[in-house]
Amino acid sequence: MKSLQHSPDREARSPWSRHNDKQRVTLSPPHARVEGVIRLAGSKSMTNRALIMAALAKGTSTIEGILQSDDSYWCIDCLTRLGVKVILEGATVLVEGCGGSWPIASGELYVGAAGTVARFLPGALAAGEGSWTLTGSRRMAERPMAPLLTALSHLGVRLAYERKELCLPFVLQSSGLQGGTVSLPGSTSSQFISGVLLSAPYAKAPLSVHIEGDVVQRDYVQMTLDMMGMFGVTPTVAEGGQRITVPTGGYQAGTIRLEPDVSACCYFWALAALTGGRIRIEGINRTSTCQPDIELLDVLDPMGSTVIRGEDFVEVAGTGQLKGGFQLSMQRMSDQTLTIAAMAPFADGPITLTDAAHIRHHECDRIAAVCKELRKLNIQVEEHADGLTVYPGRPEPAVLDSHDDHRMAMALSLIGTKVQGVQIADPGCVSKTCPDYFERLSALGIGVAYTEEPG
Ligand SMILES: O=C(O)C1=C[C@@H](OP(=O)(O)O)[C@@H](O)[C@H](O)C1
Numbered sequence: 001m002k003s004l005q006h007s008p009d010r011e012a013r014s015p016w017s018r019h020n021d022k023q024r025v026t027l028s029p030p031h032a033r034v035e036g037v038i039r040l041a042g043s044k045s046m047t048n049r050a051l052i053m054a055a056l057a058k059g060t061s062t063i064e065g066i067l068q069s070d071d072s073y074w075c076i077d078c079l080t081r082l083g084v085k086v087i088l089e090g091a092t093v094l095v096e097g098c099g100g101s102w103p104i105a106s107g108e109l110y111v112g113a114a115g116t117v118a119r120f121l122p123g124a125l126a127a128g129e130g131s132w133t134l135t136g137s138r139r140m141a142e143r144p145m146a147p148l149l150t151a152l153s154h155l156g157v158r159l160a161y162e163r164k165e166l167c168l169p170f171v172l173q174s175s176g177l178q179g180g181t182v183s184l185p186g187s188t189s190s191q192f193i194s195g196v197l198l199s200a201p202y203a204k205a206p207l208s209v210h211i212e213g214d215v216v217q218r219d220y221v222q223m224t225l226d227m228m229g230m231f232g233v234t235p236t237v238a239e240g241g242q243r244i245t246v247p248t249g250g251y252q253a254g255t256i257r258l259e260p261d262v263s264a265c266c267y268f269w270a271l272a273a274l275t276g277g278r279i280r281i282e283g284i285n286r287t288s289t290c291q292p293d294i295e296l297l298d299v300l301d302p303m304g305s306t307v308i309r310g311e312d313f314v315e316v317a318g319t320g321q322l323k324g325g326f327q328l329s330m331q332r333m334s335d336q337t338l339t340i341a342a343m344a345p346f347a348d349g350p351i352t353l354t355d356a357a358h359i360r361h362h363e364c365d366r367i368a369a370v371c372k373e374l375r376k377l378n379i380q381v382e383e384h385a386d387g388l389t390v391y392p393g394r395p396e397p398a399v400l401d402s403h404d405d406h407r408m409a410m411a412l413s414l415i416g417t418k419v420q421g422v423q424i425a426d427p428g429c430v431s432k433t434c435p436d437y438f439e440r441l442s443a444l445g446i447g448v449a450y451t452e453e454p455g
């Protein structure tokens with residue numbers, strides 16, 4: 001096989017990762033209708049928010065139903081290196097909070113490829129006193145950090161960059177956060193805003209966050225506010241959501257149960273829609289969840305699937321024939337751009353996805369990457385600055401590059417559930433958020449065969 005253009009950064013794979021000895025996975029369509037009732041691990045976004053707030057809180061918190069993946073591993077690893085006791089019992093963690101004062105006030109912290117850790121930890125560190133070096137994966141060192149770091153320096157944090165200004169790696173030195181007002185944009189990532197908000201209860205005076213302009217995936221900011229409430233802090237939202245003021249006082253420990261990861265659920269609902277199968281996912285309530293990717297259901301429905309929203313489950317049943325011929329803004333659920341792009345060749349009309357320019361700064365340039373891989377399957381695609389148009393077609397077998405991106409691998413694998421001979425390089429990358437993805441596909445009747453790395 002031709003060598004991969006994007007050699008994976010295996011250092012960012014955690015002990016919770018699997019299949020890093022596999023060069024490729026070959027997928028095959030199922031022999032029978034895909035049917036199943038499944039329960040997935042906790043949301044990545046909720047897990048890392050809960051871990052960080054529990055670590056800052058006063059007292060011991062119990063977090064039930066966490067995700068065990070690379071992103072949460074590196075979060076726990078950083079907190080442990082800061083001297084916080086994190087005890088894992090199955091999918092429950094007990095976190096002995098430090099009350100805002102980190103027991104180990106220096107050292108090196110590696111955030112892996114996790115945007116949530118890279119963007120949430122600096123503020124949390126700055127809430128206490130100390131000097132730490134933050135490093136991350138090759139890609140994380142390229143991903144934007146500037147608005148967050150500029151805001152933190154306005155709040156009194158000192159930052160010294162080791163390679164490139166306003167990027168990882170850097171040394172962060174803090175003697176506590178000032179209060180007052182800080183302005184920052186959310187047009188590249190909502191995580192900058194969440195990162196400042198999570199630290200704000202530890203500022204020396206009330207902190208008011210002024211958001212400049214639109215926020216991509218704004219619902220993740222709401223998730224941050226909702227979860228701050230679970231740890232006893234209630235921010236005030238004004239000016240149509242553009243100003244958020246956080247009282248001082250810090251978090252109180254608590255016991256919380258996390259929802260399943262809806263972003264991962266979406267691949268299984270998409271699988272049902274694509275193959276004419278039926279997948280019920282338990283533990284999720286369509287109306288109460290704070291995870292924005294739930295809106296994929298509102299796309300699968302008009303695309304021709306039946307969506308049943310129960311009290312504690314969501315079920316999708318597909319007909320196997322998808323409707324296309326529409327344009328859709330992905331601003332609120334941009335992590336699902338790749339999922340819809342992978343389904344689109346099987347629809348009966350072109351699908352245009354827009355308002356997702358910021359996903360060029362995710363685990364890879366997702367717009368360029370998905371266009372490139374769809375073209376390898378001989379699918380007609382147009383790349384736009386903020387999205388893409390995918391035309392109906394018959395995908396041909398090909399070896400696809402996952403670009404060291406879990407969502408590229410998970411979304412492109414869906415094509416292999418319809419077409420024989422689709423191969424995905426570096427299947428291990430799914431461990432960023434869903435280490436057991438291929439085992440779950442296999443349990444649902446999809447053919448999953450691995451090719452080992454040579455030598
Ligand atoms: O706050 C969060 O947990 C997330 C916010 C979003 O990032 P951006 O706002 O950077 O797009 C999303 O893509 C990511 O998977 C999780």
Ligand SMILES: C=C(OP(=O)(O)O)C(=O)O
Nearest residue numbers: 113114115116335362407
């Ligand atoms: C963009 C993503 O992750 P991160 O938290 O690293 O930004 C993602 O999971 O799709």
